[in-house]
Amino acid sequence: MSRDSFFCITVVFALLAVPIRSAIAQETGTVTGTASRAAEGDVLGSVSVTVAGTGQTTVTGTDGKYTLRRVPAGPQTIVFRWLGYRPSEVQVVVEPGATVTADAALEAVAVSLGEIVVEGASRAPERITEAPAAISVVPEQVLQSTAVTGQAPLALGTVPGVDVTQSGVNDFNVNARGFNSSLNRRVLVLQDGRDLAIAFLGAQEWNGLTQSLQDLGRVEMVRGPGSALYGANAFSGVVNITTPTAREILGNRLTVAGGELESFRADGRHASVFADGRLGFRLNGGYNRSDTYSRSRTERDGTSLQEEYAPATDEPVPLTVEARPLEGQSANAAGEVTGDRDPLVNIYGAGRLDYYLDNGSVVSLDGGAARVENEIFVTGIGRVQVSKAMKPYLRAAWAADRFNVFGFWNSRTSLDPQFSLTSGLPLEERSDIFHLEGQSNWNFQEERGRVVFGASARNTNVNTSGTLMNLVNDDRSDNLYSAYGQVEYRIVPEVRLVGAARFDEGDLIESQFSPKAAVVYSPTEDHSFRLSVNQAFQTPNYSEFFLQVPVATPTQAPRTLEGGVEQYYQAIRASLPPSALAGLSITDNLPWNFSQFTPALALGNEDLDVEKV
Structure with missing residues (x-):
């Protein structure tokens, strides 16, 4: 088929x-x-x-x-x-x-925990104590107190079992139940079903959110493998964000804040209903500006990083030299920088229109965009500074108690080149993700059982204009198709059996089958015991598959080595009689043919397979 x-x-x-x-x-x-x-x-x-x-x-x-x-x-x-x-x-x-x-x-x-209703564990509403996975809801007061910073991962850091690594003001990596690093991307982040990861790296740009944390609504953290329902990259967990409809946050809000790093933040929102309550709309926008923790590392003796980290650690710090200083600064021949760093800037806005049907379902259309400037991210090729990038999106959905149909478009465009600070080279990226998904659920046997199932299709387009991928693999379009389902049955009031599975097939990966089984025992409303077996997978991102980018200044070392070996062989041939050289393949004309300057490249591997747990 x-x-x-x-x-x-x-x-x-x-x-x-x-x-x-x-x-x-x-x-x-x-x-x-x-x-x-x-x-x-x-x-x-x-x-x-x-x-x-x-x-x-x-x-x-x-x-x-x-x-x-x-x-x-x-x-x-x-x-x-x-x-x-x-x-x-x-x-x-x-x-x-x-x-x-x-x-x-x-x-x-x-x-009472029994009063808390979540959706992330089963993709359908259920009491948190009956969920077939470990799940937490970020308290509203935590979102409120963290909103002034605009740093959503700080709120997630309050969840048990979650580890947050920060490499820059807005460069975070979130992981659950495992070791974390600055390159980790094992947690899937969804906002109203929309995958927030950028296509090329498969990771989140947290400063690209189009809403304040105050208006994110319910934020759930599902800990543990989740591919049986969510597919690729729900490797260690899922962050499920459900934003409120317009009628759930009626009124106006204006927030103005400032703090260290010369930071300034302003954010506003208006929501109202009209047409006799049948239509509701929400508009929001914001501006954020701050200095950065990051520093230029261009000193030619390689001591920039050592000086930067000297107050923070007694451990040895390696010598590091980057070819390019941060935006706003310049470096002399010795690599010493002058000038002020350009500030980190984030401008964002979004709008949503809801149509409320008499049967309780809601048809929604929302969209927005965020423009990010000068943020520094740690990647596999070293630090990269995003000079100016735009991230627009559109989403349409029809949601009811028993079904949910939605589609979205995510995009990311480098308005100005982003730069590899290690090599100094400009990098371009334009990516688009188109996603369509339908999901349904129903109960059977007087609500003792429930079935949740759905299917999705996704198309991803990536074009780096040859700056990050070989032109043979660049400007590509790839598809991914998925189907999933979960069956739950309560054999007695205190015991519920859960089985789930998902099938994924795409242009970049072999067919993947992700099963799940769980038993949930709830002796009281506020206490549960879970036993679950899951399988999850993580796909290589486009960088891991197809990366081809210089990471250092071209070097003469290979050509010098080739010439040295040829001279050595030539000396041997000149010093030995022909009879001694018989049968030996000693030549002073090696077939390597290195050019005078050999580029130092970071390369992907097209033969990579998915990682499973």
């Missing part, structure tokens, strides 16, 4: 099984009210308010008020939920065309 046929069959199967219900016209009314604390009477913001059984939901504003429009007429149950408070239900009767009030006073209680 061809890959195209395989993908078409799996996508059709997935979408035909989606229980898409049309929005049937019916008489509706409006429900409004206020949520407050039972003891003090203070209003509560960010409380989730849901019409039971319909999927219609909103959140209270900072004044504690909410409005639910187009609620079906008749008796309805309004459910109020907020972490740290006991859920409250209010019964109302909705009259056609009328407005009814439902207020709730929530009682504070100790936080």
Whole structure:
């Protein structure tokens, strides 16, 4: 079966099984009210308010008020939920065309893990204590306190079992359950299903986020292999970010901050609903500027790095010489730098439009872009400085309780050349990722069991104009097709069995099958024991496959060696009689034919296989 046929069959199967219900016209009314604390009477913001059984939901504003429009007429149950408070239900009767009030006073209680709902472990909602994988939710207060820095990985660093390595102001590598390094890329990062990794390196540019951490919504960290549902590169874990809809963050927000490294940050957001609550939109934008920890390392005696790290370590530091200073600086013949470093700059913005259907599903269209300047990243060829790059994206989705269909386009373009500081050479990159995915889930046997399944197709285009890849392999387009599924069954109320598998096939990798099996035992609502077996894989990135780039000044050493060997053989031939040379292949004309200057290249390996765990 061809890959195209395989993908078409799996996508059709997935979408035909989606229980898409049309929005049937019916008489509706409006429900409004206020949520407050039972003891003090203070209003509560960010409380989730849901019409039971319909999927219609909103959140209270900072004044504690909410409005639910187009609620079906008749008796309805309004459910109020907020972490740290006991859920409250209010019964109302909705009259056609009328407005009814439902207020709730929530009682504070100790936080119960059983109240936390996550989606990252099974790609469907479930209580965190019943998830078939170790999963944590980054607390909202951590996101709020970290937002002023704009450094999302610092929030992830608070999660147990997660290690964060920082190589620059915005150059981070996140890993779970394993050794970390400045080149690690074993954690898949998704925002609303959109892969945030750049195509060429397969890693994240964290300064390229288009939203403030305050507006990221729910951030989940799934620890452990996750390829059975998420495919390639969910090797050590998955970061699953779910941003809120417009009606979940109504209002305005403006943040202005500054601090060390002469940093300045401004960020704003507006969200509102219109058309009788059927449409909602969100707009945000921001600007960030700061100095950098990084320093030029151009001194010709190689001591720049030693001087840079002398205050931080007593361990030996190797001699290092880079050919190019940081942007804004210049170097003399001895490599001594003058001038001020150009600041790191990040300008970003995004917008989202939501259409709320009567059946509770949401159709969304969002897009944005981030422009990053002067950031320094540690790569396999040494440090690279991104002079100016643009990262736009578009995403469309239709999400409901039982299905989710979405597609996205990610792009990255070097507006100005980025430079290898080691060689001083300019590097170009233009990449585009097109992704389409459909997913569905349903329950069976009176909700004792659940099935989650889906399929996806991805096309990746990379062009480095010969600066990072050989022209034979450059300007390429590669496809990847996937299908996955998970079956869960509760054999008794306390025990749940989980089995999952995924099949991936693409132009760059052999067919991959990733299975998973788990048993979850939950003796109480707040305690669970898990036993799981997983298999995951990581694909080589384009750099590891096809890299061809100079990493040092061309050298005469190979030609000098060839000439020396030829002279040595010539001297031997001249000093020995012909009879002594009989049968010996000693020649003073070697076939190596090195040029006068031989380039020092970093090379990829097209024969690399996936890494498995």
